[in-house]
Amino acid sequence: MGRPRMHPxxxxxxxxxxxxxxxxxxxxxxxxxxxSSGAPVGSIYHRFGSRxxxxxxxxxxxxxxxxxxxxxxxxAEDPREAAMAAAxxxxxxxxxxxxxxxxxxLFRREDLxxxxxxxxxxxxxxxxxxPVARAVGALARRLYGTRSRAALERTLLVVFDLxxxxxxxxxxxxxxxxxxxxxxxxxxxxxxIERPL
Numbered sequence: 001m002g003r004p005r006m007h008p009x010x011x012x013x014x015x016x017x018x019x020x021x022x023x024x025x026x027x028x029x030x031x032x033x034x035x036s037s038g039a040p041v042g043s044i045y046h047r048f049g050s051r052x053x054x055x056x057x058x059x060x061x062x063x064x065x066x067x068x069x070x071x072x073x074x075x076a077e078d079p080r081e082a083a084m085a086a087a088x089x090x091x092x093x094x095x096x097x098x099x100x101x102x103x104x105x106l107f108r109r110e111d112l113x114x115x116x117x118x119x120x121x122x123x124x125x126x127x128x129x130x131p132v133a134r135a136v137g138a139l140a141r142r143l144y145g146t147r148s149r150a151a152l153e154r155t156l157l158v159v160f161d162l163x164x165x166x167x168x169x170x171x172x173x174x175x176x177x178x179x180x181x182x183x184x185x186x187x188x189x190x191x192x193i194e195r196p197l
Contacts, residue, residue, distance in 0.1 A: 007039035009047060013058050017099055020055070021106075028055065052115040056125060059107050062100035066093045067132055070159075074135045079142035080193055083158050086139070087189050088182065090163035094170075095177060102171045105164075143193065150197050158192050 015037035020028040034041045048054040073085035094101040140155040141147050
């Protein structure tokens with residue numbers, strides 16, 4: 001059995017996220033993360049390989065956190081309830097993990113892919129959305145009886161575009177989501193779900 005890590009990976013990632021969100025990408029240097037987290041510079045390089053690797057791993061952690069409840073919500077037996085629950089899981093993620101949610105708004109996977117040189121990390125980034133794409137495709141079929149382009153676009157509008165669009169401005173400005181947002185969003189989602197293709 002190996003020795004327990006003295007400097008947890010989560011602590012390093014939290015420090016990097018806070019630096020990045022508070023002072024910008026250029027502030028999240030390995031040295032600054034080391035100072036903020038208390039971890040030695042060498043430990044951070046050993047764990048992440050580079051600053052780009054650290055930022056990519058940080059972003060991936062946020063995606064995995066978001067995807068966990070989203071995919072779970074899609075498993076509801078009734079497809080309309082599944083769509084509604086998946087969309088609302090995004091709002092819950094934004095409220096429960098505002099820093100991670102803001103990180104997802106600020107970075108695109110394609111941008112990170114261009115900066116990463118580690119093959120395993122690159123492969124993880126490239127395959128990241130496959131399970132979600134399969135789950136959304138299955139939901140489109142359950143909702144509309146087909147996985148046509150129109151059905152997929154409608155399903156993505158419901159489970160991704162509308163909830164993230166409703167939260168995005170607040171995430172960027174760092175303000176709380178409005179009290180009535182959930183009810184308004186549910187009404188909008190219902191209207192879109194029920195509209196015939």
